[in-house]
Amino acid sequence: MLTIKNLKVSIEDKEILKGINLEVKPGEVHAIMGPNGSGKSTLANVLAGREEYEVTDGSIEYKGEDLLEMEVDERAQAGIFMAFQYPVEIPGVSTSNFLKSTVNAVRKAQGKDELNAVQMLKLIREKINMVGMNEGLLKRSLNEGFSGGEKKRSEMLQMALLEPKLAILDETDSGLDIDALRIVADAVNQLRSEDRSFIIVTHYQRLLNYIVPDKVHVLQGGRIVKSGDKNLALELEEKGYDWLKEEAGSVPA
């Protein structure tokens, strides 16, 4: 699904990622954890296609294609979905109109028939129930004045509608209360399937009580310093990140 090799990324001449290697197979859920400033969000942003990040070395292959050569919208059309930490508020664009446009844009790019108004309404209703979002929000401007939880629900609704092959959740759980956290976890768990992978970037272990990952990676100082199974997350919760720093420090770069 996704193969990252020796990825080095800089922003404004400062190297943030210093050689990341990661292999995500279809159906797997990978958690990427790490302290603030470790490069977690940089990794997520590079996958999403933000242009302000400069890839200085390495490669990212998505389904056999060079991801770094794909435009942002091409990535979305090819089945990559990024749930943002801070979804943008867009005044004047109604949520329902936005959802219809994106669903049909992606369907069209994938060679599927566009949905008509009735089919679209049915699909949106079905998914909105899944994420427990208030239907009234559909009429409002996208994310405008939404509470933190509503914004995350809106992101999960988009994910459910676009049915990606690879979903990246960038600290989607940060700042969420337990109800909202469950919404995010439920959405991911319901969408888990053999041919769909997830990369969950998180600062807190708590989300992983609800989403059981196949692999856990610890990112520190721009490198993956440790990988393991779900138990690694528990260990981190208990011991913090400092013990890894010492461990990493002893390994030559």
Added chain:
Amino acid sequence: MPTVVQDRYAEVKARFQQLFEAQHIQLNGHASHPYHQFRAEAIKKLEGLSFPTRRDEEWKYTSVNRVLQPEYQLETPAEVTAEQLKPFLIEGLDAIRLVFINGAFREELSDIGRLPQGLTVMELDNALADERFQEMVQRQLDSLMEGQTDPFMVLNAAFARHGIFIHVAKNTVIEKPVYLIHLAAPGDVPTYSSYLNIVFAEQSSEASFIEGLFELPGAEGAYFNNLVNRFRLKPNSHTHHYRLQQEGLEGFLISNVDIEQDGDSTYSSYSVDLGGRLVRNNLATTLNNQGTNTNFYGTYFAKGEQHIDNHTFIDHAMPHCQSNELYKGILTDKAHGVFNGKVLVRKDAQKTNAFQQNSSLVLSDKAQMDSKPQLEIFADDVRCSHGATIGQLDETAVFYLRSRGLSDAQARAMLQHAFIEEVIEFMKLEPVKDFAEQLIMKKFEE
């Protein structure tokens, strides 16, 4: 000896006078008709007036030079079929339709049918011969010309052969709007057209007027539409005035809307400016008494080398009046936009609420927007605010939309549309709103 400053547009004035004379010869004894006299006085008045230059403060950002250069003819003939008119009919709108082409009224393309009770629509010359209206109409025509110093207003009057009078009777609500289509069918010869409408709304009446200014698809050439609307609103009357404009690439439009409101009356303007090489809109209201509402909602979207200038003036002379003004628009390529919104709150106009906002998106380095809000307040117990913003599209929003699979062009179109949507939302008639949206979307896709 005093120096004689030569009028740089003397030749232009002479050409218009010749055009007038040529039309006059064809009148065959109708020259004594009061409407013709009104027009004859107007052309005389033009003699003493000068066309504005950029040295005039009101025309600082808009040069009329380009507008006045072509050698115009009047009512150049044009073949237009009902089929060709179809793109400009508003789906789902049952309206009384008046169609004008190159300045001439075209009955065969119009759909007037039986007018609703309380609504009168007639040509101005007939109205002046109708004893029910002659005095009223004469007064409105006089008020347009009294002390008039704007040569475009005078020019309009001189050539407004097919001016229209619309009267809404007391206590009548007219559900069926009046839709005036001014279609330009330019060709090899540049065409000049005057359009003059006098709308008289009696006490407690309510009605909607839509003006559509378009170019015949496939036609090409220079033309100049000079439009004047005079609204006289009696107490407690409500008037909705829509103006949708998609003139051609070589079309010039100068529009003047002159409103006079009695107490408790409401005038709402909804304008959409999409076309034209050079467009100048003057929208001005005078408030005679307390409790009036004035709403000026405008959008503009200019591309290429288009120039769109909106000048508005609200004269708050009386207390307890409210005005809302929102103009939003988009400029790209080398387009130039101008907004000048003057709000005067006179000393006696206590408890005035006046709000004004102009926001523009400037999408290219060579596009330009000049925005000048002018708020002059002489009363001390008022709520007034104004603001002007000029900005670009929010790139984080563009990225967000693209990350959901929309192309760069789709994302930008969606955001631009959202930007002007706020103004379109004020439109009361749903079919007109939908039609306006379609026109805007089409322009985004161009």
